[in-house]
Amino acid sequence: MQNKLEVGMGKGVVTGAPHIISSLGLGSCVVVTVYDSERRIGGLAHIMLPDSNSLNGLRPPYQCADTAIAALLNGLRSRGAVPQAVVAKIAGGARMFPSSVDLSPAIGEHNIISIKHILSEERIPLIGEDTGGHYGRNVEFYLDSGKLVVKAIGREEREI
Numbered sequence: 001m002q003n004k005l006e007v008g009m010g011k012g013v014v015t016g017a018p019h020i021i022s023s024l025g026l027g028s029c030v031v032v033t034v035y036d037s038e039r040r041i042g043g044l045a046h047i048m049l050p051d052s053n054s055l056n057g058l059r060p061p062y063q064c065a066d067t068a069i070a071a072l073l074n075g076l077r078s079r080g081a082v083p084q085a086v087v088a089k090i091a092g093g094a095r096m097f098p099s100s101v102d103l104s105p106a107i108g109e110h111n112i113i114s115i116k117h118i119l120s121e122e123r124i125p126l127i128g129e130d131t132g133g134h135y136g137r138n139v140e141f142y143l144d145s146g147k148l149v150v151k152a153i154g155r156e157e158r159e160i
Contacts, residue, residue: 007031012045012062014075017143026092026137028108030065032115033089034072034124035146036081042143043072049107050114065114073122088119089128089148089160091139108132128160 007013007023015021017040023031026046035042045068052064061071076086093108112131119126130137130150140149150158 007044007046009046010048010060010063012043012068012071014041014043014072014079015143016041016079019143021141021143022139024138026139027094027096028092028106028111030090030092030108030111030115030131031139031141032065032069032072032119033141033148034069034076034086035088035141035143036076036085037087037146038085039079039081040143040146041076041079041081042141042146043075044139044141045069045072047111047115050110065111065118069115069118069122073124083123086124087127087146088124090115090126091130091137091148091150091160093131094133094135094137096134096136130158130160 004020005013021044023046030047033044045062047065047068049064052059052067061067093112095106095108135152138151148160
């Protein structure tokens with residue numbers, strides 16, 4: 001029997017197999033997972049904002065893309081992960097309330113752009129994604145295999 005951990009908005013966790021990490025209610029938020037398949041260690045963050053630099057005051061580390069990814073990577077290293085073996089997957093970043101007059105990128109799109117930029121700077125390959133659209137998602141991250149299952153109402157379950 002695998003243990004299931006639920007991660008709420010603005011939260012994150014790093015752990016090892018046989019855990020399953022889930023996160024519910026992704027709209028414009030983005031889940032990022034990082035995984036070392038050799039050691040079966042991984043982490044998941046439910047990211048709300050693209051960048052902590054524009055915020056005044058102290059924020060929990062998993063709310064913003066820059067601090068969340070840093071926290072995940074530190075957690076992996078502390079558990080013995082090898083940086084060269086780490087890969088990432090992302091899901092979410094929807095435009096939940098589309099507007100025909102506003103053509104500027106929405107918060108979800110900013111989250112996706114920021115996360116991809118940070119992963120690239122950290123030299124972490126992004127090997128799968130299910131992002132964008134106008135619908136919410138739930139995810140389950142299986143640490144025994146590294147698969148990320150994405151579920152959305154009215155859509156087929158997707159494994160990335």
